[in-house]
Amino acid sequence: MKQANAFIEQKLAERKSAGSYRTLKPENSLIDFCSNDYLGFARSSVLKNKIDDELKGFPLTSNGSTGSRLLSGNLQYTEDLEYEIAQFHNSEAGLIFNSGYDANVGLFSSLPQRGDTIITDELVHASIIDGARLSHANRYTFKHNDLDGLEAKLKQAKGNCYIVIESIYSMDGDTPSIIDILHLTEKYNAALIVDEAHAIGLYKKGLVCELGVEDRVFARIITFGKALGCHGAMVLGSDNLRNYLINFARSFIYTTAASVHQIASIKIAYRMLQDSDKAVEALKNNITLFKSGIKDTSTLLLSDSAIQCLLLNDNEKAKNAASKLQHTGFDVRAILSPTVPQGTERLRICLHGYNSVDEINLLTKTLNELTNA
Ligand SMILES: Cc1ncc(COP(=O)(O)O)c(C=O)c1O
Known part of the structure; x- marks a missing residue:
């Protein structure tokens, strides 16, 4: 038993010293640029009510x-x-x-x-x-x-x-x-x-x-x-x-x-x-808006999808950038190695149909400031 506990402690210490220690975080009220809820279904009260009706039957x-x-x-x-x-x-x-x-x-x-x-x-x-x-x-x-x-x-x-x-x-x-x-x-x-x-x-x-x-x-x-x-x-x-x-x-x-x-x-x-044409169109518009708002595209991975990544190439840099964005009100997460290969650590921004134009403009402005700093 002692040996098993020592093994766990050693592995966790290794993660901490590599800057890649993972912790769970509770939900937050930041602007969602993190979830996979691309079309807003998970947050839809219309969908929830329809599911409730289906279950009643x-x-x-x-x-x-x-x-x-x-x-x-x-x-x-x-x-x-x-x-x-x-x-x-x-x-x-x-x-x-x-x-x-x-x-x-x-x-x-x-x-x-x-x-x-x-x-x-x-x-x-x-x-x-x-x-x-x-x-x-x-x-x-x-x-x-x-x-x-x-x-x-x-x-x-x-x-x-x-x-x-x-x-x-x-x-x-x-x-x-x-x-x-x-x-x-x-x-x-x-x-x-x-x-x-x-x-x-x-x-x-x-x-x-x-x-x-x-x-x-x-x-x-x-x-x-x-x-x-x-x-x-x-x-x-x-x-x-x-x-x-x-x-x-x-x-x-x-x-x-x-x-x-x-x-x-x-x-x-x-x-x-x-029946989701409007949500899909809103998502596509938001992807275009986000991409056109990023000034220095040299670190932006080529993507036409809802997943947009800015490479920071280091666990600490990625974590610091995510933390700054979170303090500004955006739920943007850092993706660290070993989830992605070492040297390709990044900010991963997920866009949604429900993000407003103002939210996206403010996000790209903040990202531009961050990458210029
Ligand atoms: C490409 C891909 N396949 C499979 C999965 C796993 O799906 P689930 O989250 O339903 O387990 C994911 C989840 O992140 C994924 O990104």
Whole structure:
């Protein structure tokens, strides 16, 4: 026991001396430039009331789901919703997981087998990396958005080969060239899997649908905790893929199903997404306004999405800048290493449809002053 405690103390001390010690902070009343609530669904009282109405109409008084989907936790209501969401995204089928983390871990730990190959962009989300680590497949990464690097790895691939990218990268906010990656995928008989967590919202159905290439993408991961303002996720793909995951994805099989509250919230949020043209337009306008307000763009990562990052390249600098912004009234957070590679520490600004023009102008003015100081 003593040794275990000493180990913990040592690891925490290491984090502190690297300036990367993490702490939880309670909610605040600052102007939101931090959350993933891109379209304002999580804060929408209209959505909340509609969810309440939906739950009132539900015949059972069921708080918890009472079991895993394969035992007592499955509802026809959930399966109907899965079908409805899959249709919305032009997919044959889909399977809900309790979170995006669970979806990626379940998919990547169960599908690629020993002798197969997983090739990921170096910046894919931790949940993809963790899932791939749990598989027995060969794993390669290629430099961020580097198609030559991807092709070099494809030449080395053995067995079934899965290429994994995000349509909007969570920490950089940029977009890969999906069409070019599809050409390579097809040239080497691989299967492309796209995590669309941050693209749903800005592109209602995701970027894969926006590009009209849904039939060429093997699977997509969509999450409900970001623009949908709820919680949970879904893997979109063929009926066979859905059945495979029900049989082999351990993060689906060995966990209690989401409660009916959660499923109803997702259902009603999807109805709202279909009707969200104004919020999407407001978000797009705010992205343009923010980008045009930054004077020195040399540290601004190239991004047309709601995620905008200013590189500060050091944990302390990033933390100090975030703290100054917070004192000015903005909820902007620093993203530190090891969440991002060392030397790429940054301020990560999340824009929303509900941020006002004044808020964005004041933020860019403050950022300009900060980066000039
Ligand atoms: C690209 C990406 N995939 C998956 C996830 C995990 O989703 P969830 O938060 O629903 O677990 C995230 C969350 O940050 C993400 O950014």
